[in-house]
Amino acid sequence: MSTQPVSLSRDLTIKQVMRAELGDVDMAVWRSASGVVSAWENRCPHRGMRLSHGFVRGESLACAYHGWHYNCAGACHYIPAHPELAPPKTIKANAYNIAEASGIIWVNATGNVAPIDIPSSTVPVRSIPIACPVESALNGFSKHTHQSLLTQHTQAEIIADTPYVLALTPVGSNSVGVYIAFQHVNDSTTVAHITATDNASMNDVVALSRWANEVRDITEFSAGVSE
Amino acid sequence: MSFTLHDYVLSGNCYKVRLLAQLLEVSYTINPVDFHPGKAHKSPSFLALNPHGTLPVLESGDTVLTDSAAMLVWIAQQHDKQHTWWPINDAECLAMTVQWLGFSSQLTESIGQLRLHTMLNRPADAETLRRQSIRHLRELENHLTEQSIRGQAFLCGKQPTVADIACFAYTALSPDAGLEHTLYPGIRGWLHRIRCLEGFLTMPGIYEAHETRNEHTAAS
Amino acid sequence: MNAALEHALQDWYPVAMVGELAPGECKHSKLLGVDITVLANHAGNATESTPTITVRADGAPVDVQQAFDHWWVCLGNKPRSLFTIEEASEADRRFVPCGVVRVACSPLRAVENFLDIAHFPFVHTGVLGAEPHTEVYKYDVKVDESVDEVIATNIKFYQPQAAKSAEGGIQTEYIYRVPAPMAAVLYKTCPLKPDALDVIALFVQPLDEQTCDVWPWMALYDDTSTQAELIQFQQLIFLQDRSILENQLPKKLPLDPGQEIPTKADYTSVAYRRWLKKRGAYYGALEVHP
Ligand SMILES: N[C@@H](CCC(=O)N[C@@H](CS)C(=O)NCC(=O)O)C(=O)O
Ligand code: FES
Ligand SMILES: [Fe+2]
Numbered sequence A: 001m002s003t004q005p006v007s008l009s010r011d012l013t014i015k016q017v018m019r020a021e022l023g024d025v026d027m028a029v030w031r032s033a034s035g036v037v038s039a040w041e042n043r044c045p046h047r048g049m050r051l052s053h054g055f056v057r058g059e060s061l062a063c064a065y066h067g068w069h070y071n072c073a074g075a076c077h078y079i080p081a082h083p084e085l086a087p088p089k090t091i092k093a094n095a096y097n098i099a100e101a102s103g104i105i106w107v108n109a110t111g112n113v114a115p116i117d118i119p120s121s122t123v124p125v126r127s128i129p130i131a132c133p134v135e136s137a138l139n140g141f142s143k144h145t146h147q148s149l150l151t152q153h154t155q156a157e158i159i160a161d162t163p164y165v166l167a168l169t170p171v172g173s174n175s176v177g178v179y180i181a182f183q184h185v186n187d188s189t190t191v192a193h194i195t196a197t198d199n200a201s202m203n204d205v206v207a208l209s210r211w212a213n214e215v216r217d218i219t220e221f222s223a224g225v226s227e
Numbered sequence B: 001m002s003f004t005l006h007d008y009v010l011s012g013n014c015y016k017v018r019l020l021a022q023l024l025e026v027s028y029t030i031n032p033v034d035f036h037p038g039k040a041h042k043s044p045s046f047l048a049l050n051p052h053g054t055l056p057v058l059e060s061g062d063t064v065l066t067d068s069a070a071m072l073v074w075i076a077q078q079h080d081k082q083h084t085w086w087p088i089n090d091a092e093c094l095a096m097t098v099q100w101l102g103f104s105s106q107l108t109e110s111i112g113q114l115r116l117h118t119m120l121n122r123p124a125d126a127e128t129l130r131r132q133s134i135r136h137l138r139e140l141e142n143h144l145t146e147q148s149i150r151g152q153a154f155l156c157g158k159q160p161t162v163a164d165i166a167c168f169a170y171t172a173l174s175p176d177a178g179l180e181h182t183l184y185p186g187i188r189g190w191l192h193r194i195r196c197l198e199g200f201l202t203m204p205g206i207y208e209a210h211e212t213r214n215e216h217t218a219a220s
Numbered sequence C: 001m002n003a004a005l006e007h008a009l010q011d012w013y014p015v016a017m018v019g020e021l022a023p024g025e026c027k028h029s030k031l032l033g034v035d036i037t038v039l040a041n042h043a044g045n046a047t048e049s050t051p052t053i054t055v056r057a058d059g060a061p062v063d064v065q066q067a068f069d070h071w072w073v074c075l076g077n078k079p080r081s082l083f084t085i086e087e088a089s090e091a092d093r094r095f096v097p098c099g100v101v102r103v104a105c106s107p108l109r110a111v112e113n114f115l116d117i118a119h120f121p122f123v124h125t126g127v128l129g130a131e132p133h134t135e136v137y138k139y140d141v142k143v144d145e146s147v148d149e150v151i152a153t154n155i156k157f158y159q160p161q162a163a164k165s166a167e168g169g170i171q172t173e174y175i176y177r178v179p180a181p182m183a184a185v186l187y188k189t190c191p192l193k194p195d196a197l198d199v200i201a202l203f204v205q206p207l208d209e210q211t212c213d214v215w216p217w218m219a220l221y222d223d224t225s226t227q228a229e230l231i232q233f234q235q236l237i238f239l240q241d242r243s244i245l246e247n248q249l250p251k252k253l254p255l256d257p258g259q260e261i262p263t264k265a266d267y268t269s270v271a272y273r274r275w276l277k278k279r280g281a282y283y284g285a286l287e288v289h290p
Helices: A134-143 A202-222 B012-023 B044-049 B068-079 B091-120 B126-149 B162-172 B185-195 C003-009 C107-114 C227-245 C264-279
Strands: A004-008 A017-022 A025-031 A037-041 A055-057 A060-062 A069-071 A076-078 A095-101 A104-108 A121-130 A155-161 A164-169 A178-186 A189-197 B004-007 B029-032 B057-060 B063-065 C013-017 C026-031 C034-040 C053-057 C063-067 C070-074 C094-097 C101-103 C140-144 C149-159 C170-180 C183-189 C197-208 C211-220
Touching: A004 A017, A004 A025, A004 A121, A004 A178, A004 A189, A017 A178, A025 A095, A025 A104, A037 A104, A121 A134, A121 A202, A121 B126, A121 B185, A134 A155, A134 A164, A134 A178, A134 A189, A134 A202, A189 A202, A202 B126, B004 B012, B012 B068, B012 B091, B012 B162, B029 C227, B063 B068, B068 B091, B068 B162, B091 B126, B091 B162, B091 C101, B126 B162, B126 B185, B162 B185, C013 C026, C013 C034, C013 C197, C053 C063, C053 C070, C094 C227, C101 C227, C107 C183, C107 C197, C107 C211, C107 C227, C107 C264, C140 C264, C149 C264, C170 C264, C211 C227
Parallel strands: B004 B029
Antiparallel strands: A004 A104, A017 A025, A025 A037, A037 A095, A055 A060, A060 A069, A069 A076, A095 A104, A121 A189, A155 A164, A164 A178, A178 A189, B004 B057, B057 B063, C013 C070, C026 C034, C026 C197, C034 C053, C063 C070, C094 C211, C101 C211, C140 C149, C149 C170, C170 C183, C183 C197, C197 C211
C-alpha cells in the first residue's frame, strides 16, 4: 500500500468525520475542533462499530454506538457506561499515518505518508468518484481537457505515479493550471481530487467542476459502465 | 392554523413536515397510521381521506393536503416570519426553491422506493432504482459542489429553504437503502450543516447531532 | 454439511405473521441460505379467522407451527422444541406483532444489540436514554441450567420515555432472556401498571449468516394507545438500531474473547457469546478454532 489522497482539505471541516476506503482498508478520517486531522481503522475496539459514524466533541472522536471517546492520539479516555473508570491504556483506535499538504489529505495505511508535492496549487475544485479503474480515469482526464480554460495545446503530464497525480498545464494564453490526484478505492472505483492554481476565478472553478462531471460521463461510458 | 398530521414514523415524506414544524416551533397533532405492517393507508377509511393512498396527509379545518412539498409551503407561508424558508421576497431564490422542491419528489421515487424495498421487503426492481438513485445523488452533488464554490451553504443560497428540508429527508436516509454518502463530499457537508441547525429533529436512520452538545465533562 | 448450519437447522424461526397473507397469497423468502415459499392456505372451515400456511423449502414441504402471533418453521430433521413465553397466554395483555424489518447484519449481532443497554443514551437519545444518565450499574447474569437460557436480572436504567405509555422520565428495571440463539425476550417496568412487566421480544429469521429479517413482538399492559402507536414506537426504536447493526465490523459475531473489548456493562453479551460457543451455535459467528 502507498500514500493515497482521501479528501480535499476543504471538504473535511472542523468537527466532521468521514469514511474513506483504500482497497480493503476501511477508515474514519476526522478533524477536531482545533483542526487536528486523524485517520483510523474504521472499527471501534469495543463492539466493532464504524467510527466514521461517530461524532466529534472538542478534541475527541466519540463512537456512535456507546459513546466511547478517543483523543487525537487514538487513546480511549472516556467510557460513558462507566463514567468513573479510567480506561486502560491498551484501548486504542488503530491510527494510520496522515498528512495535509497542497490542500489535500493524504494517508498511508501501512507505512510512512509521503504526500506528493503539488506546486502552487491552492484552490480546491472537487473530489469526484468515477466508476472505473484508476488507469481509465487517468486516461480520461488526460484526453478530455477543458475546451476554453485548458486549450488544445495543454500539456498533460503525470507528475507522480504512486499515487497518480496528473498536471494539466495550458500552453496558451489562459494560464489556469489543474492538478488531479487519484485515489484508488478499488478496481472499479477511483476518486479524482481536483485542485486549480490560485489564479482561477470562482467562475473558472465552477466551470472546472462541470468539466469534471463531463469527463466522468465520457470515461464511464467508454469503460462500459453507466451509473 | 394548527393541524393534524397523519403520520408514519419511518416515512421520509412525513418526516419533512415534522422537521419543518419543529424548526419553526409550530405545534400540531400526530395521528399515527399503521403503514407497515398494517397497510392502513390503503384501507377504505384512509382512502376516503386521501384517494392516492399515500402518507403524509395534513388536515386543518376544511384543508386537506396530500403532498409533503405543499405542506412545507403551507406551514412556512404562515409561520416563517423572516421569509427565509419560503423566500417570497427574493424572486431568484424563490424560483430555485420551487425547482428543488420538484427535485425532492424525484428522490421519493428513487431513493424512497429503494429504501422501502431494502428495509421493509417491498417488491421492486432494485437494480433500476439503484441506478436512478445514484443519478439523483450525483445531480444533487454537482449542484451542492457549485454552491459551496460560490460560498452558498444551502441549495438556494446562504440560508436554508423548504427545498433543503424536502431534499434532506431521502438524501440523509439513503444509507437505509444501502447507498452511503462516502463519495459525495458536497452532500456530506450539507447534511452536516442541516443536522446542526438549531431545533433540528431526527428520525430513525439519521443520527442525533450529538456533536452540537457539550463535551461530557461539561455535561450537567 | 457444516456443523454451524447443521446446528442452526434444528431451531424454529418466524417466517410470517399470523394473518399477514390472504388465502391463496404467496411470498418468497429465505431461511438459513435456503429459498422458501410461504403460501396461505384456503380456509378449511368458515370459522377459521386466519388462514394456515404451507411452507416449502427447495420445493419440499416443511414443519410449521403457530406461536406468539407468528408462523414458525424448522428445516432440520431433529427439531429442538420452541421456547415458551408464559405471558403470551395472559388474556389481559395487548399483543403487538410489529411486522418485519430487513437488516444486513449477522442474526447474532441483532440479538446481542437487543441485550445491550449502554447504547440507549446515544442511539435512542431522548427515548430510552439520555446523557448524562449513561452509567450502567452492576447487574446479574447467569445461564439458567434448568432451561439452558441466558438470563440477566437486576438491571436499572434511567429512561426519558420508557414506553409509549410513559409520561416523563423513569428509572426502568429490566430482565433479559435469551431462550434460543436467534431470539431474545425482555421484561421491563410497565409505566401504567407498576407491579407488572411489559414483554418485548425480538424474533430473528436468519436469511443467511449476514442478513436477517427481524420480527419484533410485544405483550403489553396498555389500554390507552392505539395499535398503530404501539407499533410505531417499537419501529422507531428498532430502526435506530438498524443503522448501527449494518455498520459493525466484522460482519460476523466474534466469539473468541480478545477480538473485541467488553466492560462490566457487557456481561450479558459476554455470557451470550460464551453460551453460543458452548452449544456450538456458530451460524452467523466468526470461525472459532477450538
Ligand atoms: N407526493 C407525496 C408522495 C408521498 C409518498 O409517496 N408517500 C409514501 C410514504 S413516504 C407512501 O405513502 N407510499 C404509499 C405506499 O408506498 O404504499 C408527498 O411527497 O407527500
Ligand atoms: S462499539 Fe464503539 S463504543 Fe461501543
Ligand atoms: Fe437499541
